[in-house]
Amino acid sequence: MQSYEVNFDGLVGPTHNYGGLSYGNVASQSNSQQGSNPREAARQGLAKMKALMEMGFAQGVLAPQERPDIGALRALGFTGSDAQIIARAARDAMPLLMASCSASSMWVANAATVSPSADTADGRVHFTAANLNCKFHRSIEHPTTSRLLAAMFSDPEHFAHHAALPAVAQFGDEGAANHTRFCRAYGEPGVEFFVYGRSAFDPRYPAPQTYPARQTLEASQAVARLHGLDAAGVVFAQQNPAVIDQGVFHNDVIAVGNGELLFHHEEAFLDSAGVLEQLDSKLAARGGRFQAITVTRDQLSVDDAVRSYLFNSQLLSRPDGSMLLVVPEECRANPKVWDYLQGLLDQAGPVAQVKVFNLKQSMQNGGGPACLRLRVALNEAELAAVNPGVIMTAQLYETLTQWVDRHYRDRLDEHDVADPQLLVECRTALDELSQILKLGSVYPFQL
Structure with a gap:
């Protein structure tokens, strides 16, 4: 039976704005309070989905969330009608209103961790929604995320x-941004690679000094247990705390993997040699041949990697067995990074093509190509069981583009967030979207 890796990209929400909410994310903080363009942001994301679909890659879409999150504001003590709650939050606690309007759910690499049926004890595809409890604006996502995933994979x-892990510091879980999978073929048993920033219970693990380590070892271990993974097919590795302090808030900012290949910076992991040895040994036991492309600090600095988001790229398997590397325009704009990529192509290695996308609206808020997608490996029967409304087609692309043009603003700043009409616009748009994608009632205002 044939198997596929389907990339489900997050559709940018109508309240896309630069709130500067993510401490430790250099781009998010440096562009704080700038005006955003939600319509352009959504169109840029849709353009990437369409292009990859047209290249023959299986592509899906994951809907945005309702914003502002009135329920979250009510839970924090704001009362009255929806419009009154927005007005009171804008007057008394503008940072909380900005957090409740964050469109960060677009980065669905944080939505969940996914294990394919070839790896799990019961032979099903397992999803665990990420609690994202390190940041308030993200911690409110998982209830809707769970409903969306259940409507897509029903x-x-x-x-x-x-369900998401307990929302406490000991089980901080950031989803697939700290998880990847190596395999000979998508439908064969593979090695699941969990990367964490700290241990909640063992003080021997070094921690970063400036920025928080968001993923814990204990959360990764819990997800592996929930998914019924065999220890022979799991590797846990610690992020280098020094690079977290340089803005590597998730592992997918400094490493990306696909198939049998890991593309990473030499400073990504605390014990790189030991990590690579484990991956090589465990993948070999499952019939695979592990490969690593290691970018040295002499070739590119961590700062270049963070500013260009070179590693926040997508590695996609082409029919001939070679790989396509999908990178943001910022890689081409950085001479050192672009020279490196040209040299990589000249080596005639596993990466045979580099494709550049303009994702400026997402990049300015701290998320590149890899942040925008959740990877789900599916065999033919599982793919047939996915809600067909969320699988990208030429017709769906046209429908969603027209939907965006009808409902999205082309400018949004802090003052617009305080406009109660924005909530009305968001709900109207999402009500229509849930019908387009055949999701049923998934949003709080629909329940």
């Missing part, structure tokens, strides 16, 4: 869904 014969 068949219990093929799919299993787990």
Whole structure:
């Protein structure tokens, strides 16, 4: 039976704005309070989905969330009608209103961790929604994320869904941004690679000094247990705390993997030699041949990697077995990074093509190509069981583009966030979107 890796990209929400909410994310903080263009942001994301679909890659879409999150503001003590709550939050606690309007759910690499059926004890695809409890504006996402995933992958014969881990510091979970999978073929047993920033219970693990380590070892271990993974097919590795302090808030800012290949910076992990040895050994035991492309500090600095988001790229397998590397325009704008990529192509290695996308609206808020997608490996039967409304087609692209043009503003700043009409616009748009994508009632205002 043939198997596929399907990339489900997050659709940018109508309240896309630069709130500067993510401490430790250099781009998010440096562009704080600038005016954003939600319509352009959504169109840029859709353009990437369409282009990859046209290149023959399986592509899906994951809907945005309702914003502002009135329920979250009510839970924090704001009362009255929806419009009154927005007005009171704008007057008394503008940072909380900005957080409740964050469109960060567009970065669906943080939505969940996914294990394919070839790896799990019960032979189903397992999803665990990420609690994202390191940041308030992200911690409010997982209830809707769980409903969206359940509406997309609804068949219990093929799919299993787990609630987010307890929302406490010991189980900080940031989803697939700190998880990847190596395999000879998508439908064969593979090695799942969990990267964490700290241990909640063992003080021997060094921690970063400036920025928070968001993912814990204990959260990664819990997800592996929930998914029924065999220890022979799991590797846990610690991020280098020194690079977290340089803005590497998730592992996917400094490493990306696909198939049998890991593309990473030499400073990504605390014990690089030991990590690579484990991956090589465990993948070999499953019939694979592990490969690593290691970018040295002499070739590119961590700062160049963070500013260009070179590693926040997508590695996609082409039919001939070679790989396509999808990078943001910022890689071409950085001479050192672009020279490196040209040299990489000249080596005639596993990466045979580099494709550049303009994702400026997302990049200015701290997310590149890899942040925008959740990877789900599916066999033919599982793919057939996915809600067909969320699979990208030429017609769906046209429908979503027209939907964006009808409902999205082309300018949004802090003053617009305080406009109660923005909530009305968001709900109107999402009500229509849930019908376009055949999701049913998934949003709080629909329940």
